[in-house]
Amino acid sequence: MNDMDRRSMPLFSIGIVMKLTELTARQIRYYEANDLIAPERTKGNQRLFSFNDVDRLLQIKDLLDRGLNMAGIKLLLDEEKKEIPGEIPEKKKKTPANLTDEELRGILKNELNEAGRYGKASMRQGELARFFVRH
DNA sequence: ATTCTGACA
């Protein structure tokens, strides 16, 4: 079994994850409800989180502190997820946590334009921005 | 003792 498999192995109860991330059970469940994480379940329906889930939660916590709301975080995480599966990150690929607030704004702006081309086309740029980012 | 879902004086 390789390291990647280990990182996705279901190991921790929500109680342990709470201590590891300093997030409340309410928050953790809320993020799952919004598809930011997808922890496994035990026979008894209890959540089992992997190292990846914990990292993801820490990432979410950081993004939240930096002003992003659920929608904005989902956009970033979804993109990051579709980048990693492909090639091997040669150098130091930038994860949302490594981005400066300005870079973050830049990326979000592009995401906004993209989103604008689809479902949210009716919303004006400004409104869309406020929909994803606060400040 | 823990966690889960649903709901809101």
Add this chain to the structure above:
DNA sequence: TGTCAGCA
């Protein structure tokens, strides 16, 4: 997001 209820 907190918190309480009623289960498993």
